[in-house]
Amino acid sequence: MGIGQSFILAIKSLLNNKMRAFLTMLGIIIGVGSVILIMSLGNGVTTEISDTFESMGTRTVSVTLMGRGSNRTFTDDEMYEFAEENSDVIKAVTPTVNVSATVRPERWNENLSTSITGVGEDWLTVKTYETARGRFISYMDIYARNKVCFVGAYFDSPEVYNGNAVGSTLKINGDVYTIIGVAEEITDASDEDGSDNFAVIPYTVAARLSRMGNINSYTLISVSDETVNAAKQRMSNRLYENYGDEDAYAVIALAEILDTVTEIMDTLVTVIAAIAAISLLVGGIGIMNIMLVSVTERTREIGIRKALGAKRRDIKSQFVIEAMTTSLIGGVFGILLGVFGARIAGKLMNMPAVPSLSSIVLSVGISVGIGVLFGYLPAKKASELNPIDALHHD
């Protein structure tokens, strides 16, 4: 008997008992659905994280100086010198002094949630941002500690200065700073919580603002993706020379963090999906159970088929294919459930939860496999029935 024939027979037998078929499939539907949902959400989170990292630049290396356990210091001049010497791997460097300060546009009564950073004149290069209007902070501004600032596109949006940002002023911690330039829009200029709401000031000004004697945080950008590791290594070596203590500094490549995060996410998703896959096992047992019932119910049919010349393998394949069809159809419904669920969840969580083709192929494979695996025992039982006994079964 051909596989096609068995398949049609299996579909018929499922249609004969729709409720039972549905309940049998439910385990597989839920199992496959949840595996796909979890893998989609995992993909979504991983994609979002790596997008964030990539927007920060995968060529970026961040350097933090703690100075702990050492009397030595490492000045901004030394850092610039180091970058100069290693220009084959380091494209640019900038101090990054995070300042917690209030920001208020002219004639406003409330503060903005703008992040303020003190930076060097190469910050734009490091960040790979572009200037839309005006100019960026110059070496002179840094040297002379001018109270100027360069702002994100948010300040030029209708929310704040509506195109007139350059030449306007901002009050930072009560002091007046002149806006000398505006960056190109990065993500969404009108979003106060987005990446376009920032202001950078000369790092010398920022250091004074945060009462910091020395600059202890830098961001480097490497010449290319391939030179990131070399840049990181040379930076570490130079700092070790300086401090003689590995705990006195931290040199971290963003690409490295991204790899680690992606790895962790992948492991996490795999573990959770594996837990969800346990329900597939339960679903498989459900199929086995119902197939055993079905074999008992159809003992007479099996007897007739055997009397008419069905061989053991004919009977076996009939029941295995029936179990496989049940779990395959369950798997298809599960995929629909998973894909649909992922869409809804993705919308609710505002991220791209796209099921990967591989997770779908895997689910189909697993559900077919479960059908064969758990259908085999009942099928074997059916095939070994004695035709005489089976014929006299009521």
Add this chain to the structure above:
Amino acid sequence: MAKNQNSIQHGDDLIVFDNIYKIYEMGDTEVRAADGISFSVKRGEFVAIVGQSGSGKSTCMNIIGALDVPTSGEYYLDGVDVSTLNDNKLADIRNKMLGFIFQQYNLIPKLTVLENVELPLLYAGVPKRKRREAALKSLERVGLTEKAKNLPSQLSGGQQQRVSIARALAGNPSVILADEPTGALDSRTGREVLEFLQQLHSEGNTIVLITHDNSIAVKAQRIIRLQDGKVVYDGPSNVPEALVNPDIPIELQKNEAGGDA
């Protein structure tokens, strides 16, 4: 009874039972369902195997039908020694050489009439179109072509039995094996089925009919009467001795036979 122990050439003999024993162990006791049965059936014969329940006729039918193998003795079907075959070979024999007609029709309820008739051909590996053709031809022979798409449950008992006859004929078997074919039918439909079997016989088919009922057995050409696993009569059906059961007074038996025949 001639014993052909040394010969595998059986001439015109389609079925040869050579000293067949079927012994079941039931705890300490031994049940001899077939206690040295020997007979042979020629091609084209219409034979009734008769006996009360426990006489061994069901065992005979199972062995002839290749559903079971004897404990000892040899069974040749068309020259093939069936008594030593394995499961798969037996399935092949049932499929290609035997056509079953059962008391309970044994149609598969969720398959259509046509699909039921196609079953033996399906297991024989006949391609779909040929299968359909042969099944329809077979249905035509029993006059049920117009019911091909119906389910068995939509047919009367007599019609269902005719479907099962069509199924038995579909594979062009060497032997048609009918086990109490009228047992579930009223006497009129039962008579129709028997007439149909006689017609098949006249067309040259070999038919083995298993029954406990003398009035049905006499429709066959020849009667083999079994009792306690042994053959007690083997001969033509049209002599009074054919209907004699040694355990029951002859007068009673004659009435029984005469009443229905």
